[in-house]
Amino acid sequence: MDWEKSSPISNQNRCKTIGKLVRSRFPIFMIIGLLPAISPAQECHAQSVGQAPDSNRALAPRIFIDCVDCDGNDFNYFRTEINFVNFVRDRFDADVYVLITGQTTGGGGSEITLEFKGQHKFEGKNDTLKYFTGKSDTDEMARSGATRILKIGLLRYITRTPLANYLTIDYAQPSKPVEVVDKWNYWVFEISINGWIQGQRSYRQFYDNINLSIERITEEKKLDISGWLNYNETRWDTEDFKSLSISRGKGSNMTYVWSLGNHWSVAGYASIYSSSYSNQKLGGSMAGLIEYNLFPYSESTRRLFCFKYRQSGGYIDYYEETIFNKHNQWLNSGRISAVIDIKRPWGSIYGSLSGSAYFYDLSKNRLSLYSQISFRLIKGLSPNISSNASKVRDQISLAKADLSKEDVLLRIREMATSYDYWASFGLSYTFGSIYNNIVNPRMDN
Numbered sequence: 001m002d003w004e005k006s007s008p009i010s011n012q013n014r015c016k017t018i019g020k021l022v023r024s025r026f027p028i029f030m031i032i033g034l035l036p037a038i039s040p041a042q043e044c045h046a047q048s049v050g051q052a053p054d055s056n057r058a059l060a061p062r063i064f065i066d067c068v069d070c071d072g073n074d075f076n077y078f079r080t081e082i083n084f085v086n087f088v089r090d091r092f093d094a095d096v097y098v099l100i101t102g103q104t105t106g107g108g109g110s111e112i113t114l115e116f117k118g119q120h121k122f123e124g125k126n127d128t129l130k131y132f133t134g135k136s137d138t139d140e141m142a143r144s145g146a147t148r149i150l151k152i153g154l155l156r157y158i159t160r161t162p163l164a165n166y167l168t169i170d171y172a173q174p175s176k177p178v179e180v181v182d183k184w185n186y187w188v189f190e191i192s193i194n195g196w197i198q199g200q201r202s203y204r205q206f207y208d209n210i211n212l213s214i215e216r217i218t219e220e221k222k223l224d225i226s227g228w229l230n231y232n233e234t235r236w237d238t239e240d241f242k243s244l245s246i247s248r249g250k251g252s253n254m255t256y257v258w259s260l261g262n263h264w265s266v267a268g269y270a271s272i273y274s275s276s277y278s279n280q281k282l283g284g285s286m287a288g289l290i291e292y293n294l295f296p297y298s299e300s301t302r303r304l305f306c307f308k309y310r311q312s313g314g315y316i317d318y319y320e321e322t323i324f325n326k327h328n329q330w331l332n333s334g335r336i337s338a339v340i341d342i343k344r345p346w347g348s349i350y351g352s353l354s355g356s357a358y359f360y361d362l363s364k365n366r367l368s369l370y371s372q373i374s375f376r377l378i379k380g381l382s383p384n385i386s387s388n389a390s391k392v393r394d395q396i397s398l399a400k401a402d403l404s405k406e407d408v409l410l411r412i413r414e415m416a417t418s419y420d421y422w423a424s425f426g427l428s429y430t431f432g433s434i435y436n437n438i439v440n441p442r443m444d445n
Contacts, residue, residue, distance in 0.1 A: 061122070061157045062086045064094035065150075068348065069102055074143060081147050084163055085154060089430060091346075092379045095120050096157050098150065101301040101343050106217025108135030108188045112146050113301040116153045122160070129153050135188065188215045204235045222257035232412070247412045249275040262296040269312070276319065278414050279399045285314025285331075304341040310334065320399040323416075329396075332359045347375025347382075358394065367391045380430045387423040 063085045065078060079087050088094050099115040110133045118125035131149040133142040158164060195208040207230070214225040229250045236243040251273030258266050269287040274280060287310050294305040312335075317328040337354035350372040357365035367390065374384040398416055407413040 059162050060085050061095040061154070061161060062088045062093060063096050063098060063154070064088050064091045065098045065100065066091065067100035068343070070100065077143055078147060078150065082151060082154070084158060084166075089433075090379055091376060095122050096154065098153070099302070099343060100146070103301050105132065106186055106188070106215065106222070108190070108215070109133045109137065110142070111301070112142075112149075114146070114149055114153055115302065116157075118157070122157055125156065127153055127156065186216045186218055188217075189213070190215075202236065202238045204233075206233045207231070220259050222255075222259075224255045224257075225252070226254075227252040234412070243406045245406050245412045247276045249273075249277065251275075259297075262298070263293050265291045265293075265297075267291075269310075277412060279319050279322065279397045281317045281319045283314060283316040285312050287312030300341075302343050304339065306339045308335075308337045308339070310336075316397065318397060318399075320401055322396065323398045323400050324396060325400070326396070331396075333357060334359065347373070349373050349375075356394065358396070364394045364396055366394045382428050382430075384426045385424070387421070389419070389421040391419055392417055 063082075065075065065087070067074065085096075091097050095118070097117040097119055099117070100112065101115075102110045102112045105111050112131045112133065114129045114131070116127040116129075129149050129152065131146050133145065137145075155167075158167065190211075190213040192211045193208070194210075195206075197204075197206045199205065209230040210228065212227045214223075216223045227250075230248070232247045234243075234245045251271060253269065253271035253273075256268045260266060267289040269289060270285070272282075272284040274282055289308060289310045291306055291308045293300070294307075295303050311333075313330070313332045315328070315330050318326065321327055333356060335354060335356035337352060339352045340349060342349045350370075352370045353368070355365065355367045368388070369390075370388045372384075372386045374382065376382050395414065395416060398414060403413055403415065408415065
């Protein structure tokens with residue numbers, strides 16, 4: 001008998017057959033051996049209630065979601081909650097490309113932007129929607145809200161397919177609008193304490209860090225006050241080597257930003273700090289900054305191209321005499337930088353180029369370049385590159401005394417250098433089935 005073409009009634013009979021075998025205590029290994037022949041395609045329970053395959057699913061739009069800040073659980077959630085589309089693994093196979101980006105709001109929450117771009121049969125049908133989360137929202141609340149907006153954005157594409165006949169629309173009437181009174185007047189406070197300890201018989205390391213942040217952000221102005229305190233202790237105790245190394249750091253800074261239209265911003269900055277690593281017993285500075293964004297700030301989640309200039313002056317008192325025979329000194333410096341951040345369907349680019357110098361001696365300068373690129377070269381092939389390189393000529397606080405062996409090995413004191421760099425490279429290639437609908441979390445952990 002051809003089981004694959006049997007009727008639902010026949011399938012029900014097969015289920016009854018399995019039940020009789022179990023009740024008769026038929027050897028379990030024999031039942032397992034018969035299962036492939038008895039139930040090849042669908043579970044008995046599904047057939048017994050008369051469920052039929054969703055033939056329209058093949059006509060559903062193919063969706064690709066690009067979300068840098070999402071993890072595997074988020075994508076599983078999307079696929080589980082949105083079962084009226086086909087998810088694919090590659091952007092080029094998709095009928096709808098969805099780019100999800102986010103940025104922090106003044107209240108400590110997030111502004112999530114969902115950009116829908118139609119491809120193939122939906123070419124030219126594009127849209128952009130936003131969703132806002134609160135600082136106290138859980139991950140589940142944020143993910144559920146973003147999924148709801150994602151469903152709304154996909155409706156315009158679903159309505160152009162046979163699946164539109166199966167759509168139902170509900171409206172949850174909101175309560176009467178009331179004026180929102182913020183008892184905190186946009187002030188947000190945050191304190192964090194982090195610690196780390198590890199060790200064995202001959203080695204121990206302890207590190208702790210305390211951070212305090214105070215913010216008030218509105219459309220016109222932005223105030224950010226932060227403070228930090230850290231302590232790092234490393235101890236070695238062996239027959240041939242004994243050492244106790246301690247480094248400390250603390251400080252506070254304040255930034256006040258004024259918005260000047262859609263492209264310009266100015267800011268004032270002040271800081272006070274201390275660092276045993278950098279030989280800075282006590283330092284302080286004040287600065288003025290100006291920034292121009294080539295694109296409107298409202299588009300910053302998708303594209304940003306800024307030019308910045310910072311003029312600052314300050315004073316440093318050193319723990320030890322520096323290599324330039326200074327115990328303390330007044331400083332005046334300038335810094336200019338360019339930053340680009342673009343997220344598009346083909347990938348993302350982030351880069352910054354900055355140069356700074358002390359005006360009392362322009363040879364004391366630094367030039368830094370950072371880049372991060374991720375893109376899809378061809379279907380299934382995705383390279384990613386991150387790198388940072390700096391030309392260093394501004395280490396004015398280096399201690400004149402020679403560094404100890406512990407200072408060098410444990411890197412608890414800043415060492416002289418003319419450059420520093422790091423780089424990372426990656427390449428992935430995926431091929432096979434274009435669909436990505438199935439979620440199976442078994443044994444993931």
